[in-house]
Amino acid sequence: MLKDIFSKKKKYATIPNEESKQEVPEGLMLKCPECKKIYYRKELDKNLKVCPNCDHHYRMTAKERIDSLIDAGTFEEWDSGLVSENPLEFPEYLDKLEKDREKTGINEAVVTGKGTINGLTTAFGVMDAHFRMGSMGSVVGEKIARAIERAREQKLPFIIFTASGGARMQEGVLSLMQMTKTSVAIERFHRSGGLLITVMTHPTTGGVSASFASLGDYNLAEPGALIGFAGRRIIEQTIREKLPDDFQTAEFLLKHGQLDKVVHRHDLKELLTDLLDIHQPGGGQS
Known part of the structure; x- marks a missing residue:
């Protein structure tokens, strides 16, 4: 199947x-x-x-993504009240966060929770590139790690939709620490037998691509999504070679075995339903 x-x-x-x-x-x-x-x-x-x-494929907000996939009336948000501080006293950082909250209607660059997809219960996280370009700071990492822990405790599968410019520069090394935090949470989740599905959307770059975005049991992506760690120009200058035109696209990664499937947005709910169904106890029998 x-x-x-x-x-x-x-x-x-x-x-x-x-x-x-x-x-x-x-x-x-x-x-x-x-x-x-x-x-x-x-x-x-x-x-x-x-x-x-x-x-x-245009970028979607976290709300649009949730509305397109989660069955009506089943969405339960987790940790919505967590907000970032300014541990490094970076100039104007808090003002920029507040403007993004007003613009997007969310408190941080990821929304976590649980709900059902065609009747199948799952925990999930949805990153939103409209908030600080989806950059991963302390709160983003904390929300994702907490959601994965809850999924482990409740024996739920976990789906993460990634969209990020990478680690948040205003939080320095604290943002880089989130790569380890989320990866450790996923390791515990995997050891408990949990199912992790990652869906990489445009763009998924930097520390996010190098941590939880690449650790799924199934690694999926939307067509044309930019996926990579360092920027194209930096890589070309380092290796002194011209890279292929489609380098760091979802299609390029699929061709080189780094993705399981590139999924059109119209097909995504059906595919996720199939995967969740297969991994249910006695699943895949319908």
Whole structure:
């Protein structure tokens, strides 16, 4: 059954759109950064923020991700009150955090909790690149580690959606310590027999890609997602070689065995349901 799940291929019909010359209210229409087609924002939202013409995957907020996957009325958020301090007294750091809270409606760059996906209960974490570019500070690491511990105690699978620019520079070495903290929590989780599914979205870079994002039993990614540790320019300058055009994309990592599957957003809920079902006691029998 697993072989069938990971070998599925689907084609997606495209919806042609003519560029409108009529004046419209600001924000009502969008131009795709890939194919340059213009369409209504509502059309994009209904299509799970995937371009209906070229399949470009826009970034989703944590709320949008949760609404698209978690069954209505089953979401239970964990540790929503945890907020970052300014241990290094970095100039204007607290002001920037407050602005991001107002802009996004969340207190930090990750939302954790539990809910059901097509009736199957799971714990999860959803990173949000709209908050400090999804950077991992002390609170992000703490929330993820706590969520994994709760999943272990409650014997639940854990799904983590990653979207991050890496460790948060304003917290220095304290942010780097979160790589170890989350990795240790995952090791305990694995030893207890827990199921960890990671879904890497655009972008997943730096310390996040080098820690919990790469430690799943299943490592998935959305099409076109940027995934890597150091930046492309730094690597090219270090090795003094030109890298392939698709280097550090989800498709490149899949080709080189670092991912299990690149999953279109329209197929993600179905695939997660299948994986959760297989790992239920007596699962995969339906």
